[in-house]
Amino acid sequence: MGPSKPTRTPVPVMLDLREYRKGISGVEDCVALWEQLEPALVTVDPRVGSRVRLDLGATGQVGVWFLDPAAAPVPLTRTTPFAVRGILEPPRVRHRCDTCLAEGRTSYAPFLCPGCGPGEGSQAAKGKPLGRVCDEHVVFLEGSLRASCLSHVPECQCGAQASAWCRGRRCRASRVWCERHLRRHPGDASITYCHDCYADYFPVCDHRGCGTTAHIRCEHRQLGAPKPCGRRVCAEHVMRWQIYGRHSRGLALCSLHHGSLQKTPNEKLVELILAGTVTRFEAKKGKRTGNRRQAFLPRISIVRHILINTRKSVLDMESIDALFAGFESRIGRGELDLGSSSNAALRLLRDHASSRREDIERFQAEHVEGRRHFERLVGQLQYEGRREMASAVRFSDYRPRQGILYIRLPRHLRGAFIGTGGATVKELKRKVGVDIRLERE
Ligand SMILES: [Zn+2]
Numbered sequence: 001m002g003p004s005k006p007t008r009t010p011v012p013v014m015l016d017l018r019e020y021r022k023g024i025s026g027v028e029d030c031v032a033l034w035e036q037l038e039p040a041l042v043t044v045d046p047r048v049g050s051r052v053r054l055d056l057g058a059t060g061q062v063g064v065w066f067l068d069p070a071a072a073p074v075p076l077t078r079t080t081p082f083a084v085r086g087i088l089e090p091p092r093v094r095h096r097c098d099t100c101l102a103e104g105r106t107s108y109a110p111f112l113c114p115g116c117g118p119g120e121g122s123q124a125a126k127g128k129p130l131g132r133v134c135d136e137h138v139v140f141l142e143g144s145l146r147a148s149c150l151s152h153v154p155e156c157q158c159g160a161q162a163s164a165w166c167r168g169r170r171c172r173a174s175r176v177w178c179e180r181h182l183r184r185h186p187g188d189a190s191i192t193y194c195h196d197c198y199a200d201y202f203p204v205c206d207h208r209g210c211g212t213t214a215h216i217r218c219e220h221r222q223l224g225a226p227k228p229c230g231r232r233v234c235a236e237h238v239m240r241w242q243i244y245g246r247h248s249r250g251l252a253l254c255s256l257h258h259g260s261l262q263k264t265p266n267e268k269l270v271e272l273i274l275a276g277t278v279t280r281f282e283a284k285k286g287k288r289t290g291n292r293r294q295a296f297l298p299r300i301s302i303v304r305h306i307l308i309n310t311r312k313s314v315l316d317m318e319s320i321d322a323l324f325a326g327f328e329s330r331i332g333r334g335e336l337d338l339g340s341s342s343n344a345a346l347r348l349l350r351d352h353a354s355s356r357r358e359d360i361e362r363f364q365a366e367h368v369e370g371r372r373h374f375e376r377l378v379g380q381l382q383y384e385g386r387r388e389m390a391s392a393v394r395f396s397d398y399r400p401r402q403g404i405l406y407i408r409l410p411r412h413l414r415g416a417f418i419g420t421g422g423a424t425v426k427e428l429k430r431k432v433g434v435d436i437r438l439e440r441e
């Protein structure tokens with residue numbers, strides 16, 4: 001046999017020695033015969049003909065059958081490893097084909113059929129461990145080298161005759177399926193999967209009409225739910241809920257869950273932030289992958305903007321802190337059962353508590369300063385006679401380091417506030433002495 005490299009799968013073959021006159025009686029004979037065959041064998045293409053006959057002159061002919069021609073390397077070379085899976089020898093009575101026997105013939109049967117033999121009612125089969133089948137009556141289904149006779153071809157779960165074994169993760173070549181319940185590997189038609197296994201390897205994007213293979217899973221999760229939504233979305237159709245700031249990848253959401261955010265109450269949104277982060281935290285602990293996805297809770301100053309952008313609802317820092325603290329105490333007292341995720345959730349919430357206190361204090365201090373800028377803005381609007389705007393404008397936030405004053409304004413006044421090409425707001429900024437931005441809503 002050719003020198004074999006352990007990393008490559010050997011090409012399975014059967015040897016047909018029924019017209020080989022010399023006969024073989026031991027391993028040495030077998031090796032000698034193989035060395036004679038190999039130079040001619042590597043020049044054939046198993047895809048063109050899966051059974052070849054090689055003429056050895058005076059000693060007769062040897063047939064080589066490729067049992068899985070589609071999986072053989074192209075071309076075969078002297079280093080291709082082969083595995084002889086069976087040898088057909090001249091008929092002997094000791095292995096008789098049960099199918100032939102039923103027809104009143106006797107022929108040599110090198111294969112085993114689990115369906116034939118004892119228990120199947122055949123008188124002739126009595127006392128034999130398993131039924132036998134000849135090369136004429138044997139059936140091999142794709143995906144496995146298990147044999148059966150014509151009448152014992154395994155059945156698919158649906159009752160139809162199976163046409164291949166599924167080689168997927170769930171079936172591991174131990175379940176057969178019919179043509180209707182099989183899908184072929186897109187790059188290699190000789191590999192077949194059942195629909196479930198196929199979906200494991202080639203999940204389809206959930207977005208309507210997309211159909212491409214999608215590897216991103218929706219991270220939407222309810223606290224206490226065993227796992228996240230998990231719907232698959234492709235890179236083009238994934239929606240990112242940017243809860244970790246601009247520079248970290250937000251939670252991946254399917255279109256259904258992204259669409260539902262706007263109608264979700266504040267407390268539920270905080271729950272989604274917590275559950276999503278717990279899932280990431282646990283995934284990170286489990287396997288140390290190189291992913292740099294954030295796995296700690298976002299600061300409440302960011303959460304405040306998330307709530308404004310997602311729900312148009314403006315909460316002060318104390319209220320947001322209370323939402324997180326509420327989850328912490330309910331989980332801590334066992335009122336909210338997160339199963340095995342409880343510890344991870346509590347750890348994240350406790351680590352988060354000090355940054356929440358910081359944010360509240362900073363927010364209060366900044367607001368004193370921010371309010372002064374805001375009062376000047378209102379005064380300026382009144383001075384310019386823009387009374388409707390002066391009474392409608394609301395303070396939202398102030399960032400002292402960047403000198404940005406965030407304000408809120410009803411939709412119908414926003415255009416006039418900004419002015420053509422931003423000219424009006426630019427003039428206001430100059431007069432008030434601070435950068436003024438409208439809260440996105
Ligand atoms: Zn037969």
Ligand SMILES: [Zn+2]
Pocket residue numbers: 113114115116131148149150151152
């Ligand atoms: Zn059978």
Ligand SMILES: [Zn+2]
Pocket residue numbers: 166167168169170171172175193194195196197198
């Ligand atoms: Zn399967």
Ligand SMILES: [Zn+2]
Pocket residue numbers: 156157158159160177178179180181
């Ligand atoms: Zn079926």
Ligand SMILES: [Zn+2]
Pocket residue numbers: 205206207210211212214233234235236237
């Ligand atoms: Zn898609």
Ligand SMILES: [Zn+2]
Pocket residue numbers: 218219220229230231253254255256257
């Ligand atoms: Zn989803």
